[in-house]
Amino acid sequence: MSQNVQEDGQQTFKQAAQPTRRMPKATSMLVLALTVAGVTTAVMPEARAQSAEALRHLDSAVKNSGGDLALLNHYREYSCDAVEDTGMYPRSSAERRETRVPLTQIFDNVWYIGDMYVGQFILKTASGGFVLIDALNNSAEVDQYTMPALRSLGLSASNPLLAVMISHGHGDHDGGANRLREIFGSSLAIYLGSGDARNKAYNPLQIDSAIAEPQERTIGGTTVVFQSIPGHTPGMMNFVIPVRHNGVEHKLMMGGRQGHPGAVASARSYLRGTERSYELVKKYGVVGTFLTHPTSDGTTVHMQAIERAGSRDPNPFFIGHERTLRAAAMWRGCAAGWLSTRDASSVELVWRVTSLTFPELKPNLNTVSAQLASGWGPNDPDAAQTTPDAQWGPIAGQTVTFSIEGGGPGCTAITNAKGLATCTLPNKAKLLPNQRVAASFEGNTTDTFVNLSSKASAVVPARGR
Ligand SMILES: [Zn+2]
Structure with a gap:
């Protein structure tokens, strides 16, 4: 069905460089690392000067990967390059067309x-x-x-x-x-x-x-x-x-x-x-x-x-639904960054992908808890930022709803400063081994962020583990 030898001697699909970059990989990753740390990308040799608005969104497109390198390479770089470095991918090069x-x-x-x-x-x-x-x-x-x-x-x-x-x-x-x-x-x-x-x-x-x-x-x-x-x-x-x-x-x-x-x-x-x-x-x-x-x-x-x-x-x-959502949010961040390069007065809320994780799930517990976080999770380097529009990581003050599979009513709690929501199960219920527990956050909008909805589920470990 497919052959690699082209009759005209052109470079074959399988051999072709992918993608053709002007910037070495190491530099590219350095730039991402710097962006994560909140340092301006102006240190990059071919970077454009970026406004604070552009940087907020470009940064969000890194953060919303959750640290997933495949997402950074396949989705962020392709989506944000027009904003950061127009020459990064000569997509329509003669080599590619041929x-x-x-x-x-x-x-x-x-x-x-x-x-x-x-x-x-x-x-x-x-x-x-x-x-x-x-x-x-x-x-x-x-x-x-x-x-x-x-x-x-x-x-x-x-x-x-x-x-x-x-x-x-x-x-x-x-x-x-x-x-x-x-x-x-x-x-x-x-x-x-x-x-x-x-x-x-x-x-x-x-x-x-x-x-x-x-x-x-x-x-x-x-x-x-x-x-x-x-x-x-x-x-x-x-x-x-x-x-x-x-x-x-x-x-x-x-x-x-x-x-x-x-x-x-x-x-x-x-x-x-x-x-x-x-x-x-x-x-x-x-x-x-x-x-x-x-x-x-x-x-x-x-x-x-x-x-x-x-x-x-x-x-x-097939990269999975959650990662496809992250990829879509990253693309949106790049587009918001792009808009700010066309219209210096544009101010758009930053979209944050959120995630829920269960730090503690044991049989016999009568409480259930989950941690709500954005960016690279609880250890996000910007978790300690004090200005609201620069802070990432755990998200405080949000409602998380829990449900227990086949286990009657669940419960609802507000996240604390560490993003942890903890509540006591009603009717003296206790978690049972192999029971599935689900947590969901409906999402909300603040002065700075659109916090996107998230949900997660996990199975209570069997006794004795
Ligand atoms: Zn077109």
Whole structure:
């Protein structure tokens, strides 16, 4: 299905440098370390001067990783580089455009074809038909890449191409749409956000860009979700795609991390779009992302991992729901930082991912407690900061609600200065071995922060451990 030797002698997908940086890794991590410590990134040789507003948000995008290096490398750096160092990833370099990615299966029902800068996904629906996500650069690429790929996957009268979902109206995403219309005729549904639909000869089926709520459509028995996030373009969209792995369905987001727009209004709209994306991830229990600009969210790295391993199991695209939420919050921090570079007067609340952990869970206890924290947890270097807008780590004064699985009513407590919420179980109840305990924090907004909701659960250890 995929070959590494390219007939024209170009660098192959598997060998290609990923990503191409101008800054050595060590420097990059140093910068992150400095950002964590609250030191200005102005020590960085290629850094731009950053305003306090930009730094608050850029810093949040480090903190919200919770110290997860994969999130920092695959999501923060790709999302924040436009704010910190525009030259960090020459994403659209000739090298990337010229390195073809052969048809690569990434899930039971999803394939990628394109180059290392941009490409398209092919989704096989429940009915056996196909849906394309984006349409490559131009007609020639549809003939050269899309059509042979579809045929090799079984395109036929009974397994037809049912629809094309276009993320936005830029030519590297819809350049092949006219050719698809020509080949498949007027019955092919080509979905595009209404904000980008003007003067499109391929007569798109419009998804209303003014509707903020996710919109579901069932195509060939498979339900996909469109979400308008105007900003990169007026018609920009995220998709939620049900992917299958070893026969089990998981929801992934196709979207995010397109280039930051220059105009202030668009940059503000883009920021709101990242906030919507977070809500989308939360609503649909999304466990990972993929993108038709594969270098911008780690898609290339994951495809290369699959290629090298010769296996999709374990599948590197699945990073888990909690980490996908963190990634979305990090992207939002980068977008808020970006807005401040376009509009020096912009003041946006800083988003904080929160987490709950159970420090003490023993059988027979009649109390239950959990610690609520932001950033890198209780040991966050900024836990001791005294100014409210600089303090991270444990969060005081917040309500945590506990519930006991099958164990009657739970209880509620307010976190203390260490972020600890502790309450006594009602009705003289005691924790039982192997019982599952859950804690939840609904989230709130302060003068400085949007504290995002969180929940956690843990099992009471068995007796004698
Ligand atoms: Zn674009």
